[in-house]
Amino acid sequence: MSKLLKKLAAIALSFSLFLPCSAHLLEDDTIFIVGSTSMAKLIDITSPHFYQQKQTKVVVRPIGSDKGVVAVAEGVSNLGIISRYLTPDEMKRWPHIQQITIGQDAIILMVNIENSIERVSKEELANLYTGKHRFWENNAPVALMAKHLGHGTHSAFINYLAIESMAKDEQHVVFKPQGINTLFSNIEAKSYHQINQAVASVFRNKDAIAFDSLGAYQQFIKNQPYAQIKLLNVEGQLPIINGKVNKDYGFKRPLNILVNKHFYSQTAAYIDFLLSEQGQKIIADNYFIPIN
Template sequence: MKARNILFLALLLAAVTSQAQRIKGSDTVLPIAQQTAERFMNQHPQARVTVTGGGTGVGISALLDNTTDIAMASRPIKFSEKMKVKAAKQEVDEVIVAYDALAVVVNPSNPVKQLTRQQLEDIFRGKITNWKQVGGDDRKIVVYSRETSSGTYEFFKESALKNKNYMPHSLSMPATGAIIQSVSQTKGAIGYVGLAYVSPRVKTLAISYDGKHYASPTVENATNKTYPIVRPLYYYYNTKNKAAVTPLLDFILSPEGQNIIKKSGYIPVK
């Protein structure tokens, strides 16, 4: 009888463990990952989902190390990372779970309302150093950026800087929340954050990539493509774990999951 009870407990533990999922990576994706995971667990009491940030690079590294089941990413997987996957004789699948507008933010006291892509490039590359050069006050520009492991850092560099290097003296922040806090406390500051992180503590700027048509970062403008700094957000997982992660992936892509994404300030896939 005891042996049968032990076997039953072992099978029960295996069933519960199979429902346990670890999600790690992009701070941009973090809010929707947390909210959809929470709703998923409410509907599936046997499921256990843990979600932690750290940046896209951290998440993909964790996936390669088998210390996470899903990597959240705000950029596509790099060629060098694909080579590591291949070297480890693994196979990784990609799923776009949402889209995000990247907002350029300044201190609320800053009178500047809009910038062109070229002006953004010149500011973040250190060629424009004073706000009076773009119609603002005579005040030094303080540039805040994300750290190099961040997918947001990579995407902004690719989109706004045309893959040119950031200025050497930009201040690297470990997380999006740190940029919000720093910009809110520094009058000459500028930074960039995912749209869902925007708060009254900072002011967003209208951006133009053609020098004529300016658009503010909103879900509506990102959806109708008038706002130019928009990117897909990804989940990556090892194909050998497909059966285990599919219920969670199906939920985030379901109408209910996509509605959570929309209410959170992101752009749904569907």
């Protein structure tokens, strides 16, 4: 058994109070979901409304999009959540997985409120993370922060900037321009897994820059209003205008629910709820972008 499957099996075992041994044998009152840390915030918001309608609990474990794919493919969870699309390799390996897009999420760039920078371009971001530019305008060295590999946010980030990444260890990531003839930067980005880690690092370090989910960020600051940081204008667009998500903001990615095609009927009610008028309104009201 692979290291990843062992971890997923341990997670399933730890929640045996909620699920029977096989996720396919869904109890009437519980749906078990594994995957994206960003989408987990959305599941937490929608699940109480769903319970009011169907008296079915939704239990979510946010451990990253990549693990969400494996969890539903191997029957560890009833549903998977990923903040990206399935890759061609994943679709070939697990043809029984169906992905259903329920919305979108903006990816924000965060800096300390004392940082004078207000806007950044894709090229400038790529230059910062690949080590071509290493200093802010005040000559202070840039402290790079990055969501770790395995998260949909990370995949969307490198795809948007046309760069590549590699984990140096469990706490550091390096980047390089795309192509076989380019080298990884010797400037390491300190990695994180959760939005609170990103915000805390930027809040404490005036030279830090980090990226993460807008929806997850908005949920975090509801309960931590003291953690004041700055969201950058990217390519001429702010992520929020007049208290609402700016639909012209270009740095965003899909939010997908993953289901085993053979057992779709067991979880169809929750997916239908997310795509309903009520579900889409909840998505919109919480700084995610509805698909309908």
